[in-house]
Amino acid sequence: MHLFTFTNLGFGSVRSCPKRHSFRTLFNLREQSKMGKDSTVENKQVIFKGYTDGSPVETDMELKLGNVMKLEAPQGSNAVVVKNLYLSCDTYMRGRMRDRHDSYIPPFLPGSAIEGYGVAKVVDSDCPDLKSGDIVSGITNWEEYSLIQNTGQLKKIQQVDGIPLSYHLGLLGMPGFTAYAGFYEACAPKKGDYVYVSAATSAVGQLVGQLAKIHGCYVVGSTSTSQKVELLKNKLGFDEALNYKEELDLEAALARHFPQGIDVYFDNVGGAMLDATIANTRNHGRIALCGILSQNNRNDPQSFRNMFSVISKRITMKGFLQNDFLHLYPRFLEDVTRYYKQGKIVYLEDMNDGLESAPAAFVGLFSGKNVGKQVIRVASE
Amino acid sequence: MHLFTFTNLGFGSVRSCPKRHSFRTLFNLREQSKMGKDSTVENKQVIFKGYTDGSPVETDMELKLGNVMKLEAPQGSNAVVVKNLYLSCDTYMRGRMRDRHDSYIPPFLPGSAIEGYGVAKVVDSDCPDLKSGDIVSGITNWEEYSLIQNTGQLKKIQQVDGIPLSYHLGLLGMPGFTAYAGFYEACAPKKGDYVYVSAATSAVGQLVGQLAKIHGCYVVGSTSTSQKVELLKNKLGFDEALNYKEELDLEAALARHFPQGIDVYFDNVGGAMLDATIANTRNHGRIALCGILSQNNRNDPQSFRNMFSVISKRITMKGFLQNDFLHLYPRFLEDVTRYYKQGKIVYLEDMNDGLESAPAAFVGLFSGKNVGKQVIRVASE
Numbered sequence A, B: 001m002h003l004f005t006f007t008n009l010g011f012g013s014v015r016s017c018p019k020r021h022s023f024r025t026l027f028n029l030r031e032q033s034k035m036g037k038d039s040t041v042e043n044k045q046v047i048f049k050g051y052t053d054g055s056p057v058e059t060d061m062e063l064k065l066g067n068v069m070k071l072e073a074p075q076g077s078n079a080v081v082v083k084n085l086y087l088s089c090d091t092y093m094r095g096r097m098r099d100r101h102d103s104y105i106p107p108f109l110p111g112s113a114i115e116g117y118g119v120a121k122v123v124d125s126d127c128p129d130l131k132s133g134d135i136v137s138g139i140t141n142w143e144e145y146s147l148i149q150n151t152g153q154l155k156k157i158q159q160v161d162g163i164p165l166s167y168h169l170g171l172l173g174m175p176g177f178t179a180y181a182g183f184y185e186a187c188a189p190k191k192g193d194y195v196y197v198s199a200a201t202s203a204v205g206q207l208v209g210q211l212a213k214i215h216g217c218y219v220v221g222s223t224s225t226s227q228k229v230e231l232l233k234n235k236l237g238f239d240e241a242l243n244y245k246e247e248l249d250l251e252a253a254l255a256r257h258f259p260q261g262i263d264v265y266f267d268n269v270g271g272a273m274l275d276a277t278i279a280n281t282r283n284h285g286r287i288a289l290c291g292i293l294s295q296n297n298r299n300d301p302q303s304f305r306n307m308f309s310v311i312s313k314r315i316t317m318k319g320f321l322q323n324d325f326l327h328l329y330p331r332f333l334e335d336v337t338r339y340y341k342q343g344k345i346v347y348l349e350d351m352n353d354g355l356e357s358a359p360a361a362f363v364g365l366f367s368g369k370n371v372g373k374q375v376i377r378v379a380s381e
Helices: A024-035 A091-097 A165-169 A174-186 A205-214 A226-234 A250-257 A271-280 A307-312 A322-341 A355-367 B024-035 B091-097 B165-169 B174-186 B205-214 B226-234 B250-257 B271-280 B307-312 B322-341 B355-367
Strands: A040-042 A045-048 A061-064 A068-070 A080-088 A115-125 A135-141 A145-148 A194-197 A218-223 A240-243 A262-267 A281-289 A302-304 A316-319 A349-353 A373-377 B040-042 B045-048 B061-064 B068-070 B080-088 B115-125 B135-141 B145-148 B194-197 B218-223 B240-243 B262-267 B281-289 B302-304 B316-319 B349-353 B373-377
Touching (some): A045 A355, A080 A165, A135 A165, A174 A205, A174 A262, A174 A322, A194 A205, A205 A218, A218 A226, A240 A250, A250 A271, A271 A281, A271 A302, A307 B281, A307 B316, A349 A355, A355 A373, B061 B355, B080 B165, B091 B355, B165 B373, B174 B205, B174 B262, B205 B218, B205 B262, B205 B322, B218 B226, B226 B240, B271 B281, B271 B302, B271 B307
Parallel strands (some): A194 A262, A262 A281, A281 A316, B194 B262, B262 B281, B349 B373
Antiparallel strands (some): A040 A068, A115 A135, B045 B061, B080 B115
């Protein structure tokens, strides 16, 4: 059985990690003293059972107890052992549950712990850039403790007063950066644009809408419950919001909300909503394609009635991935941290407690059960 | 009955036409002397019968004889009377046969002569910028003689040795400019790109492929007969060509022709070919959406299995219309005229003789009967 998989996911550059062992033993001993003589723990895990083409269900994953782990990064490995604090449930992970090797990211390994973004605390380090006690974000595993070999992809978190650590999985993490890069780079927004965001309370969507408001745009979001409609309008500052589940005719609903038409659509769902938006897009409109949450199987055919309008209205549809824009990451962190501290943006988080809650929380993403960014709290600091 | 419709089609700016009548009477008299005492002619026409949503058929049009027309531009009208020499059959005209007013161009008027691009000779002018004997290109009607009120959209043709007048409907006309603007502006081509063109012997496609070759790209075209495959490879200089009607699996056919994948797709057909191309496009590929020739009814749903790849491969799909790029028109004329004179490009034209041949020639566009740009010769100069 594979306990750990170490894949360069392309979300960060792998730094070379020259060996410096001077401080390592000291920290190692300090951590070991907390854990007991042999520095081993029972390491609860969420295992990926096997590939599926449909929408994920809880039984695609399995809680595994009784795995014993040594809290020690092997000498010469450049690895770290971390205690996972927060784990991220992200919709892109569905793609890794399929047995397809033609994507930008490889599939999960059946029998291994699920791999995903997390915030974690270093408990032992063989990497000179990291020491015990450091808080990091990056790719880790769905388990209590992880041995992380690809330390180059880990980001050391500088804690900022008033910003919860878990926000490094959402607002200040990959979803937040996806919103930032997608909005500014793929949408080419202009002040006064009419902006539409689907899955608007999602980890990505909520920031897109708020950035668009700061940019001087008129913003409407779609979501899946009346509660979230209220949150969009009253908490997240969207100009309008709609519950798509209550709309029989999506084209008509969008025409009602955008009598002047849509300039920018940030698409998180694909399918019928994308088609309806094309029908309501203005000349020279821009559509950023970020996700196809509406499709249970990404190979299911999607039907478009309005493709001709992409020509006649000179629409640009742009698929994008955040990791093409990593040069913008420092500016993103600075901008979004500042906006947050200034009270210009807020962030909705849906926190579940305990590793055992992770499978249900992840599955819930695909029926819109979460309200805001879905995070699992595995442990307190 | 409407004999003439005068619509600003947006393909040129309407110049104001201050009245100067000094030379007019002289030319008028000269033309009248050819036509007989009362300067009237019997004016054969092709009439648009009524709206249709399907693929055009000959009976959507009707040859009308016996219409008497005075070859005189009314004083104070700024209009011209022209003798039509060549008329253009273009696929975009199908859109004008539908009763839809939401496009970039209004529908035809039932009972009126079909409107379209033509090359014509001025026989009487009330417009000071034009005089009898001038050769012009622009929007005219499918009839022997036309009264053109919107003279601002007419371009005076400076005849160049070795370039047939009819080329101003193809190579040097709207289709040629569509190819030029679409390739350079919507495709963002780079030297060495793998370029795919559908409907590759069409008025637009054949120039796209040749411009791509000049640009240093590897070019493959698809077409509908083995004869045209040969023309693409041996006459138009494409690197490879395929007959899509002989391919059971379009995705596999493209994978065979582009083992390295496609960087640029110039799409004239939409539908299944577009879907198959997305599957074979490389990361950061660009797709220029120019036409959806494959769709009999532009509202028919098009089914896509590969939309997820637009995201994962960061593909940009860009709908465009040539008239957004009119600032490039002078450069286009200069470049393409030079390439043609240098023998770097050739142009295939499919010429039918006589106005009565126009309906069948137009209908033939939608089953690929034409070989190259479809033109109707109405009269010799």
